[in-house]
Amino acid sequence: MNVFVHFRSCSRDYGGIMSVLGSDSWWKKTLYITGGALLAAAAYLLHELLAIRKEQELDSKDAIILHQFSRPKNGVPSLSPFCLKIETYLRMVDLPYQNYFDGKLSPQGKMPWIEYNHEQASGSEFIVDFLEEKLGVNLNKNLTPQERAVSRAVTKMVEEHLYWTIAYCQWVDNLEETQKLLAMSGPLSDTLKWLLSHLNGSMVRREMYGHGIGRFSKEEVYALMEKDMRTLATLLGDKKYFMGSKMSTLDATVFGHLAQAMWTLPGTRPEQLIKGELINLAMFCERMRRRFWPEWFVEVEDLYYDGDSESSSGGSPTGQLDFGLFSRTDTLDDSDGSSQSAGHSHTNSPDSDHSLFDSDVGTGSDNDIQLKEELMPDLEV
Structure with a gap:
């Protein structure tokens, strides 16, 4: 999160506090002023340290520049569902792009956002619309009007409802564990990670309360999350992708x-x-990871839950992977030979391990059975 957004919010709260001090003693006012100054200094320092990969200004002529948050430490590309969505989408439509981890929000206060030919698009839905209009890519071109309607309805359930329950789990209920994933270095890294994570946690609590979902108990929030995840599992069923054999947004x-x-x-x-229980969702995630993130490796024991939280997390990589400033995947053709993106050819990398990276095969195939065996090693399939 851009800390200056938090600082502006804190400034408004600070003004309200000063207004109610009224006749309170001067030292209390001094204390609040000093606290505000320290918060401002901490916000400025944090902003400077978060610019981990601050590069020279990039020219967006004929290049997609993707602004997003810094990579976390455990090898996952992003702790932001929306940043991971857009970067995965760019790989799905085979568009080259440049990552810019500057922590700077768009003029609308959004992250991620893109620049292309000196034009900007902010918000994941508008980014997709922008790329479809400017570059002619369209993952939904094979969907019927009814399928498009279902796709939009499910998208809104995920982004406007499930999102908040996952954010609650990340930034409220498991804040200390999420804090460990933040990528910072230097003598003040632990202090800065604590500050940033707690600022994010406070913001999530506040926004969840405004949304309405934050007014429920922890058990109720997780109950809502489970309903959404079960809905997704039912919709996916035994299909390769949510709308069938073809990929969609x-x-x-x-x-x-x-x-x-x-x-x-x-x-x-x-x-x-x-x-x-919802192992088909795990198989979907692993299928997407293998196809579009071949450089993102995970341990086999990290693909299933055995009831022991220590052992289930023990296989996670500890080093931050370098995905590179410039990223492009050599995505593989669909099984029927048709291309998903208009005007962009797909080529197989000569060094690719076809059995590892191309899991886009029919349900029940040898590849899919092997994947299920990896995800459920103790069960017969």
Whole structure:
């Protein structure tokens, strides 16, 4: 999160506090002023340290520049479902892009956002619309009007409802564990990670309360989360993708959110569900990871939940992977040979291990059975 957003919010709260001090002693006012100054100094320092990969200004002529949050420490590309959604989408439509981890929000206060030919698009839905209009890509071109309607309805359930329950698990219920994933270095790294995580946690609580979902108990929030995840599992069934055998934008959306449950929340209720009873969702996430994130490796024991939170998290990589400033995947053709993106060819990398990276095969195939065996090693399939 851009800390200056939090600082502006804190400034408004600070003004309200000063207005009610009234006749209180001068030293109390001095205390509040000093606290505000310290908060401002901490916000400025944090902003400077968060610009981990501050590069020279990039020219967006004929290049997609993707602004997003810094990579976390455990190898997952992003702790933001929306950042992971858009970067996965760019790989799905085979568009080259440049990452810019500057922590700077868009003029609308959004993250992620993109620049292309000196034009900006903010908000994941508008980014997709922008790319469809400017570059002619369209993952939903093969969907019927009814399928498009279902896709939009499910997208809104995921982004406007499930999102808040996952955010609650990340930034409220498991704040200390999420704090460990933040990538910072230097003598004040622990202090800054504590500050940033607690600022984010406070913001999530406040926004959840305004949304309405934050007015319920922890048990009720998780009950709502479970209903959404069960709905997704039922919709997916035994299909490769949510709308059938062909990819759609919905797959990028769902993957961005479910990946948080798969790989950033060890031992929590979301992980227990996705790696246990709702195993088809875990298979979907692993299928997407293998196809579009071949450089993102996970341990086999990190793909299922065995009831022991320590062992289920023990296989997570500890080093931050370098995905590179410039990223492009050599995505593989669909099984019927048709291309998903208009005007962009798909080529197989000569060094690719076809059995590892191309899991886009029919349900019940040898590849899919092997994947299920990896996800459920103690069960017969």
